Amino acid sequence: xxxxxxxxxxxxxxxxxxxxxxxxxxxxxxxxxxxxxxxxxxxxxxxxxxxxxxxxxxxxxxxxxxxxxxxxxxxxxxxxxxxxxxxxxxxxxxxxxxxxxxxxxxxxxxxxxxxxxxxxxxxxxxxxxxxxxxxxxxxxxxxxxxxxxxxxxxxxxxxxxxxxxxxxx
Amino acid sequence: xxxxxxxxxxxxxxxxxxxxxxxxxxxxxxxxxxxxxxxxxxxxxxxxxxxxxxxxxxxxxxxxxxxxxxxxxxxxxxxxxxxxxxxxxxxxxxxxxxxxxxxxxxxxxxxxxxxxxxxxxxxxxxxxxxxxxxxxxxxxxxxxxxxxxxxxxxxxxxxxxxxxxxxxxxxxxxxxxxxxxxxxxxxxxxxxxxxxxxxxxxxxxxxxxxxxxxxxxxxxxxxxxxxxxxxxxxxxxxxxxxxxxxxxxxxxxxxxxx
Numbered sequence: 147x148x149x150x151x152x153x154x155x156x157x158x159x160x161x162x163x164x165x166x167x168x169x170x171x172x173x174x175x176x177x178x179x180x181x182x183x184x185x186x187x188x189x190x191x192x193x194x195x196x197x198x199x200x201x202x203x204x205x206x207x208x209x210x211x212x213x214x215x216x217x218x219x220x221x222x223x224x225x226x227x228x229x230x231x232x233x234x235x236x237x238x239x240x241x242x243x244x245x246x247x248x249x250x251x252x253x254x255x256x257x258x259x260x261x262x263x264x265x266x267x268x269x270x271x272x273x274x275x276x277x278x279x280x281x282x283x284x285x286x287x288x289x290x291x292x293x294x295x296x297x298x299x300x301x302x303x304x305x306x307x308x309x310x311x312x313x314x315x
Numbered sequence: 316x317x318x319x320x321x322x323x324x325x326x327x328x329x330x331x332x333x334x335x336x337x338x339x340x341x342x343x344x345x346x347x348x349x350x351x352x353x354x355x356x357x358x359x360x361x362x363x364x365x366x367x368x369x370x371x372x373x374x375x376x377x378x379x380x381x382x383x384x385x386x387x388x389x390x391x392x393x394x395x396x397x398x399x400x401x402x403x404x405x406x407x408x409x410x411x412x413x414x415x416x417x418x419x420x421x422x423x424x425x426x427x428x429x430x431x432x433x434x435x436x437x438x439x440x441x442x443x444x445x446x447x448x449x450x451x452x453x454x455x456x457x458x459x460x461x462x463x464x465x466x467x468x469x470x471x472x473x474x475x476x477x478x479x480x481x482x483x484x485x486x487x488x489x490x491x492x493x494x495x496x497x498x499x500x501x502x503x504x505x506x507x508x509x510x511x512x513x514x515x516x517x518x519x520x521x522x523x524x525x526x527x528x529x530x531x532x533x534x535x536x537x538x539x540x541x542x543x544x545x546x547x548x549x550x551x552x553x554x555x556x557x558x559x560x561x562x563x564x565x566x567x568x569x570x571x572x573x
Contacts, residue, residue, distance in 0.1 A: 214463045215455065216360035217514040226494045267464060267499030269492050 178253045180234040185250070188231075192222040202228075206264070225264060230272045243270030323563045325440075357514045366458035367508050368539040368567035369523070370549045373431045375533035375572075383432050383534065384415045386525030390509060392493040399487050412483035412498070414506040415522060420573065429573045432522065432534070435460055435481040435506035436558065437567030443473035443482065452503075458539070458567050461507040469501040478559050481505045508536075508567075539567060 177195075179185045191198045193205070205223040212218040232250040233241045244251045245265045255262050388394040391414060398407045418433045441460045443452045451467035454460045462473075462482075474482045482505040489498045495511040498504065509520040523534040537546025553571040557564070 210465055211463075212360075213514075214461075214465070215453070217357045217455065217457070217510070218360060219511075219514045220356040220358035229494070266488070267492070267497040267502070269494045269497070273494040 178250060180232065180250050183232050183234040183250065185231045191231075192227070225268055226272075229268075229270065233271055241271040245270050325563075355516050357516070361455055361457040361513075363456045363458075364540065366539040366567060367513065368437065368458065368537065368546060368569065369508075369520070370535045370546055370553070370555055370569050370571060371431055372533045372535075372553065373429045373570055373572035375531050376430045376432065377529070377531050377533075378430065380529060380531065381417060382525040382529045382531075383522035384413075384417060386521040387415045387434075387506070390496075390521035392491070392496040392498060395489070395491040395493070396498075397490060410484070410486050412485060412504060414481075414483070414504075416480070431570055431573060433479060433481070433558075434522075434568065435477075435508075436479050436564070437506075437508060439565035439567070441564065442476040442478065442562075446472040446476040448472065455510075457513065459508050459510055459513065460505075461510060462503055462505070464497065464499065464502040464504065467502040469503065471503060473503055477505075478562055478564075 185191070193201075198205075206225050206228070209221060209223040210225070212221070213224070229244050233244050234249065236242050242249055243265075245255075245262055246252060247256075251262055251265075385394075393412055393414060396411055398404075398411075415432045415434045417430065419428055419430050421428045437454075437458055437460045439454075439458070441452070441454055444454055444460065447453075448470060449466050449468055451463045451465075452460070452473045453463060469484065471484055474480075474484060482503050484503050485498060485500050488500045492498045509517075512520065520534075520536045523536040526532060526534040535546055535549040537544045537549075539546060541547060550569060555569040555571040556573065557566040557569060558573070
């Protein structure tokens with residue numbers, strides 16, 4: 147029982163510490179918005195800054211379900227919107243991925259030691275531009291593509307019904 | 316195939332579907348149905364007053380042409396996949412995600428060869444949805460079968476269940492991807508009828524556009540429920556069939572000339 151109370155106190159203290167540290171971190175230069183990004187020219191994010199700092203993940207998560215299941219893409223809480231606005235551009239005008247070191251997403255998330263899973267799947271730069279400092283590939287530079295069309299499977303049988311046969315290794 | 320196994324028990328399927336907790340997206344009561352305004356991102360949930368589908372005329376599918384595959388690869392970022400260093404070429408070719416495969420089927424008796432693009436058939440009763448343990452594989456109200464990769468655990472049951480071998484698994488971390496086509500290691504994916512185009516009110520799919528641009532017009536995309544639409548008119552004009560019609564999946568993609 148006593149142990150439980152002590153543990154709770156330690157947890158609460160730790161949490162308070164982290165929150166204070168976050169506040170101090172964010173306040174050391176007032177903002178984490180990267181100069182040169184579209185966001186730097188705006189007064190605030192799609193919601194007030196304080197709200198976004200604490201709740202951006204909830205907004206994105208809510209939006210993702212609406213987009214995937216209901217096809218709603220018109221709202222302002224889309225991850226694509228975050229990336230488009232917060233991406234900054236390098237010296238050669240190529241966009242720097244938002245999760246690259248020192249960039250908008252990375253700055254807070256690394257400080258708070260919270261992983262960002264979004265970019266395992268989602269693009270870190272807006273479409274129609276080749277990726278900059280984060281590496282990656284420019285469009286069209288794909289080595290396997292020329293051999294792709296040559297490898298169509300030839301299925302033989304009296305009926306197209308053989309298509310159901312699974313030859314997957 | 317015995318007569319017994321050919322009999323489809325819809326009630327059993329429905330029971331299994333319910334037991335697995337897989338439910339289709341239902342429309343909230345009171346939602347007003349209306350047609351989507353053109354070329355504008357969607358602001359209301361998709362409804363079942365449309366069902367997207369395609370008619371593919373195998374007779375018009377030209378030998379040596381792979382315009383639909385190339386267009387699909389570029390539209391959905393599939394051409395950005397990179398072979399891991401040292402990976403065996405043949406293994407990579409088997410494993411790399413492909414949404415459209417060009418398939419040739421030959422009648423042994425007559426020797427007649429049909430060539431056709433094979434992709435997700437967007438079934439009304441999709442086996443991939445039946446077997447998905449997490450509900451990640453689902454059928455959207457407008458008939459598009461797709462994977463919610465936020466909840467896909469990569470078990471690949473859907474790949475085994477699909478009679479059309481339409482799905483791909485992403486084996487390796489993906490470096491380059493498009494905003495309109497997210498892609499990541501450990502999830503299954505397949506043709507989604509260019510769902511971003513649907514949601515932005517665009518009229519066609521990348522494959523149908525590419526086929527028309529080549530002058531073949533083998534792919535007609537449209538709404539299966541619109542009796543006056545291009546798809547229904549094409550279906551009325553040509554004898555068509557579903558591949559593996561015996562499974563009674565009521566596919567959204569139909570084929571003529573096979």
